[in-house]
Amino acid sequence: MVKKFDTRLVQTGRAGTKAHGYVNPKLVRGSTVLYPDVATKLALGTRRLEQIELYGLYGTETHFALERAITEIEGGSHCQIVGSGLAACIMPLLAYLKAGEHLLVPDSVYGPTRTFCDTTLVRFGVTTTYYDPMANEAEITALLQPNSRVLFTESPGSHTFEVQDIPMLARVAHARGIKVFMDNTWGIYHFQPFAHGVDVSIQALTKYVGGHSDLIMGSVTVNSESDWAWLRKGMLELGQYASPDDCWLALRGLRTLGLRLRAQYAAGLEIANWLAARDEVARVLHPALPSCPGHEFFKRDFTGGGGLFGVVFQPQYSAAAVVAMIDALQLFGIGASWGGYESLVLPTGGTIARSAGTGVYEGEVARFHIGLEDVGDLIADIEQALAALRAG
Ligand SMILES: Cc1ncc(COP(=O)(O)O)c(C=O)c1O
Structure with a gap:
């Protein structure tokens, strides 16, 4: 049975209607995880790309429930929860970019994302070109450089609401091996990023998913094993985390x-x-x-x-x-x-x-x-x- 979106919103990130137990996922707080023996610890220690409880920083059952739900909403394959929407914008940039590379960012981008590009990325030797969010194919192509690695998008744009032609931008970027990132916070599930060519989709869960002005959180979602390997590795190295209490609240917000x-x-x-x-x-x-x-x-x-x-x-x-x-x-x-x-x-x-x-x-x-x-x-x-x- 093909389930409609409202049905999936009610069911996602839960054990299922026929499972024995409480309706909602457990709120699990934790730092250390215990293992029955050394061999089990060594065997599990290599599985950090998977949703397995290995150490507090790598997530608990509560984080995984929210990550499964956001993955479903965005139509992707894997999701990483991070501590804020801003962290969700900047962490994938740190995970993918290296010194000497270049990225394109729309002029209408969320202000603190711009600040990050103009300060931290400059210190790390990454250059940014800001482009008109309404640029056509020829205009955007003219701005690409041989070292361009990421085309960042945010649609609609912050404050001024320009809606970008994401499929065209993705076509231009992919023809040159450039990754397409999108801050998809405004559209949430009303824009399906991966069906339109996006590689890395960003949400400030603080906004509509939280929905009650009482939490700060973000998510980064991808739709392939290779993007997941890049993203997850970068996120773990950067020590990204969010409180399980906030994940639990976000799951509650998500139901409505x-x-x-x-x-x-x-x-x-x-x-x-x-x-x-x-x-x-x-x-x-x-x-x-x-x-x-x-x-x-x-x-x-x-x-x-x-x-x-x-x-x-x-x-x-x-x-x-x-x-x-x-x-x-x-x-x-x-x-x-x-x-x-x-x-x-x-x-x-x-x-x-x-x-x-x-x-x-x-x-x-x-x-x-x-x-x-x-x-x-x-x-x-x-x-x-x-x-x-x-x-x-
Ligand atoms: C489009 C957009 N992206 C990201 C963010 C950052 O979210 P947070 O406040 O969770 O850091 C905001 C916050 O206003 C936003 O409007």
Whole structure:
């Protein structure tokens, strides 16, 4: 029987409906693992690529349950849980790249990933070229170098939501033996990375998988034994770990992921369309709206999304007016880490670091994250706050 996604979300990472025992995987905390004799320890010690309890750092039953679940959501073969979404972005870069090599990174990448490329990777002799996330085949090909090893993607882009043509980028990269990494946090299961040519898929589980703004965690998933060997070896050498308590919480969050995302995507779209019709708004940067760069790739490659999008205000409204509007909102928290059940807003103008000439807008920009509150209440709140924008 081919199971639908919601059914798989309920079943994944568990012992199964017919197994004797509690519904949820055990929360196992541990550092040392005991072996019955030396021969067993020596024999098992060589099996670090497998999900076997060998030592706390290599994972417990709780980690493995979450890793199996994320592997299934992403449609991959193996997954490694790490301590944060940022660690999930940077650890595979350390695992794959060496001095003298080059990588390409979209100009719209999550800011701290850019900082890592510009600082630590520079110290280790790896160079980065930032590219327009909307670059076409000829433009991206022109940026490749003989020593290019990784093409990093993030789709949609942080803050500005450009949707990338991942299959085209993968075709160009693979023709030259270059690996394609993707920060797939926004799309989660609505974008199947490996079916579109990605080699290494990254999730900040902190966001929609956790879903309750109470944990920090990331995952890196691959879809081949050879990529797994690279990744796992690198991760073990780098001492990557996440708390089993947080893994357990992430598994709990995951059970309602489908429901939450459906509700937040629908409410987000309703609010995005409402904002797009307002005189104060120049355009809305929501992948599902034609006003968003790469909307055609969203329609082709995604099956849905979440509740995070950007708004560009008309040029006559100053940064101070946007701040006054945000301060006037009653139901939206002012905060960065999206994906929780609660609505958030941030002014993004002035905080967007760019070096390839992208991210230039006609007016001030803000980012909205739509939670599980009543959508009518949220719209009423934005409507009253827009008075502060007009007055500002
Ligand atoms: C797209 C994206 N990737 C990665 C991260 C990093 O996640 P974490 O906060 O778990 O380090 C974030 C956090 O905002 C993000 O928005």
